[in-house]
Amino acid sequence: MSMRKTLALLLYFFFLLVPIYWLLNMSFKSNSEILGGLTLWPQAFTFDNYRVIFSDASWYSGYINSLYYVCLNTVISLLVALPAAYAFSRYRFLGDRHLFFWLLTNRMAPPAVFLLPFFQLYSSIGLFDTHIAVALAHCLFNVPLAVWILEGFMSGVPKEIDETAYIDGYSFARFFVKIFIPLIGSGIGVTAFFCFMFSWVELLLARTLTSVNAKPIAAVMTRTVSASGIDWGVLAAAGVLTILPGMLVIWFVRNHVAKGFALGRV
Amino acid sequence: MNKVPNNKAWWLVLPVFLLVAFSAVMPMMTVVNYSVQDIFDQSSRYFVGADWYRQVLRDPALHDALLRQFIYSTCVLLIEIPLGIGIALTMPTKGRMASVCLIVMAIPLLIPWNVVGTIWQIFGRADIGLLGATLAKLGVSYNYAGDPFDAWLTVLVMDVWHWTSLVALLCYSGLRAIPDVYYQAARIDRASGWAVFRHIQLPKLKSVLLIAVMLRFMDSFMIYTEPFVLTGGGPGNATTFLSQTLTRMAVGQFDLGPAAAFSLVYFLIILLVSWLFYTAMTHGDKD
Numbered sequence: 001m002s003m004r005k006t007l008a009l010l011l012y013f014f015f016l017l018v019p020i021y022w023l024l025n026m027s028f029k030s031n032s033e034i035l036g037g038l039t040l041w042p043q044a045f046t047f048d049n050y051r052v053i054f055s056d057a058s059w060y061s062g063y064i065n066s067l068y069y070v071c072l073n074t075v076i077s078l079l080v081a082l083p084a085a086y087a088f089s090r091y092r093f094l095g096d097r098h099l100f101f102w103l104l105t106n107r108m109a110p111p112a113v114f115l116l117p118f119f120q121l122y123s124s125i126g127l128f129d130t131h132i133a134v135a136l137a138h139c140l141f142n143v144p145l146a147v148w149i150l151e152g153f154m155s156g157v158p159k160e161i162d163e164t165a166y167i168d169g170y171s172f173a174r175f176f177v178k179i180f181i182p183l184i185g186s187g188i189g190v191t192a193f194f195c196f197m198f199s200w201v202e203l204l205l206a207r208t209l210t211s212v213n214a215k216p217i218a219a220v221m222t223r224t225v226s227a228s229g230i231d232w233g234v235l236a237a238a239g240v241l242t243i244l245p246g247m248l249v250i251w252f253v254r255n256h257v258a259k260g261f262a263l264g265r266v
Numbered sequence: 267m268n269k270v271p272n273n274k275a276w277w278l279v280l281p282v283f284l285l286v287a288f289s290a291v292m293p294m295m296t297v298v299n300y301s302v303q304d305i306f307d308q309s310s311r312y313f314v315g316a317d318w319y320r321q322v323l324r325d326p327a328l329h330d331a332l333l334r335q336f337i338y339s340t341c342v343l344l345i346e347i348p349l350g351i352g353i354a355l356t357m358p359t360k361g362r363m364a365s366v367c368l369i370v371m372a373i374p375l376l377i378p379w380n381v382v383g384t385i386w387q388i389f390g391r392a393d394i395g396l397l398g399a400t401l402a403k404l405g406v407s408y409n410y411a412g413d414p415f416d417a418w419l420t421v422l423v424m425d426v427w428h429w430t431s432l433v434a435l436l437c438y439s440g441l442r443a444i445p446d447v448y449y450q451a452a453r454i455d456r457a458s459g460w461a462v463f464r465h466i467q468l469p470k471l472k473s474v475l476l477i478a479v480m481l482r483f484m485d486s487f488m489i490y491t492e493p494f495v496l497t498g499g500g501p502g503n504a505t506t507f508l509s510q511t512l513t514r515m516a517v518g519q520f521d522l523g524p525a526a527a528f529s530l531v532y533f534l535i536i537l538l539v540s541w542l543f544y545t546a547m548t549h550g551d552k553d
Contacts, residue, residue: 005356006356008352008356009353009356009357009367012353013367013370015427016370016371016373016374016427016431017370017373018396018397019385019386019389019427020373020374022385022388022389022395022396023385026388034388034394035394036394037393037394038393038394038395038396038399040396076285079281080281080282080285081282083278083279083281084278084279084281084282086278087275087276087278087279088279089269090269090270090275091269091270091271091272091274091275092269092270092271092272093271093272093273093274093275093276093279094273094276096275099279099283101541101544103282103286104480104540104544105537105540106286106289106290107481107484107485108484108488108533108536108537108540109290109293109294109529109533110488110508110509110512110529110532110533110536111488111490111509113297113300113512113516113522113525113526113528113529114293114294114297114529116296116516116522117292117293117294117296117297118289118293120296121289121292121293121296136285136288136289137289139285139286139289140286140289140290143282143285143286144286147282148477152473156443190439197372197375197376200376200378201375201376201377201378201379202379203378203379203380203491204490204491217378218378218379218380218381221378221380221381221384222380232388235381235384238381239377239381239384239385242376242377242378242381243373243376243377245376246372246375246376247369247372247373247376250368250369250372250376251369254365254368254369255365
């Protein structure tokens with residue numbers, strides 16, 4: 001790699017990491033130090049902000065709720081997207097192109113007004129303030145993406161494998177679970193990362209569909225505004241903690257992201 | 267790959283179809299319902315036809331927000347797409363460094379959107395934020411809370427910081443999918459770096475780029491949380507984009523009828539532009 005390329009990349013990473021460094025820095029400071037002036041390193045290093053989060057149930061239950069519905073959403077998205085992606089990658093059928101575009105259009109509804117009908121819909125079927133409600137609502141934007149990514153990976157698997165398996169007497173279901181799914185394991189990992197990510201950061205739908213029992217962490221964070229102003233330290237610590245689960249997920253799939261998923265569709 | 271025509275494949279797609287339709291169709295129909303009625307309460311509602319549509323299409327505040335929105339989304343795409351491709355091209359292709367790069371790039375993507383706004387809110391302050399303080403030292407006058415252009419620029423930089431990684435990640439995996447023989451052929455032909463990019467890498471990236479462009483267009487066109495947290499849409503109306511105008515209408519004034527009519531118009535605009543991207547970029551396939 002040439003020097004110039006490395007330099008450009010380093011410059012970009014610097015740009016990416018400086019705000020993160022600032023967040024970390026803030027999370028180890030007391031509020032008076034944050035608001036008192038500019039310090040590049042915490043003068044009075046403290047874990048108090050983290051202690052607040054781990055000792056207060058209303059804080060840490062936010063993380064548990066978020067993790068719960070995010071995992072649920074990832075599992076549902078994968079389960080329904082796998083067969084659909086197989087269909088898109090192997091067969092031509094009536095309206096396939098249109099169907100794919102229609103799936104994508106569901107990302108396009110501006111949330112502000114759609115939130116109220118969403119609330120009504122999920123209340124009317126008795127799912128309001130449950131994890132499954134948020135998980136189902138998030139399928140709206142995660143399933144189309146999952147179908148697309150998985151299809152790319154599946155198109156990379158030669159079709160002869162399917163045909164051989166059928167000749168050997170495998171049923172479709174058995175072939176799919178025993179042979180095909182292990183072949184696209186990396187694709188499933190990458191898809192899981194993207195589903196996890198988009199569901200984890202989404203706030204508007206998650207907040208609308210929950211009140212107490214399934215309240216997500218991002219909504220809990222808006223609570224730090226109190227009479228004495230914003231509790232910046234705790235907010236920063238909570239922000240740092242929101243990054244960690246996703247980093248864990250990408251750590252597991254890091255070697256698979258590289259295996260292109262751009263082989264199929266469109 | 268040759269695909270076999272087989273309409274039974276619909277059975278495999280059916281779960282996806284039902285799941286998405288459940289969350290998509292009902293709310294959409296409710297919004298359509300709002301948009302043609304004047305609703306006082308459950309018992310007194312009047313059919314008003316296209317009145318709300320006429321009203322919102324003539325509203326100058328919405329025209330301003332729409333224009334601002336288009337300028338903003340255009341800037342986002344013009345910066346993030348080339349930058350993302352560039353970064354994907356400069357990233358190491360294998361080894362430990364590649365993994366580290368991927369993880370570092372994923373960090374901004376994993377932060378909930380309201381936290382992103384919060385970070386930059388304090389990061390940009392001249393008295394206690396690193397960015398604001400550095401700019402002040404350099405003698406640049408910068409105040410995102412007071413100056414409309416600074417506020418707008420902050421939202422844009424924030425978006426580039428937040429989302430360029432997505433474009434880069436998609437392009438990176440797209441590049442990895444190009445078989446080595448293409449590069450070998452290019453070496454035999456003594457193709458220049460630019461020619462390799464123009465005739466091998468870019469065409470092969472088309473499908474990932476399509477998804478990247480569409481995702482970035484849709485999300486930037488519906489941006490809400492970040493400017494709301496940063497400045498609440500101000501100063502003045504500098505960072506009041508469409509979503510926020512809509513929220514003020516629906517939640518602030520509780521004008522559900524016009525707000526519903528407006529969100530359908532909004533939806534159609536996004537749909538139309540996305541469809542243009544989609545057809546423009548998939549057009550070549552049929553030849």
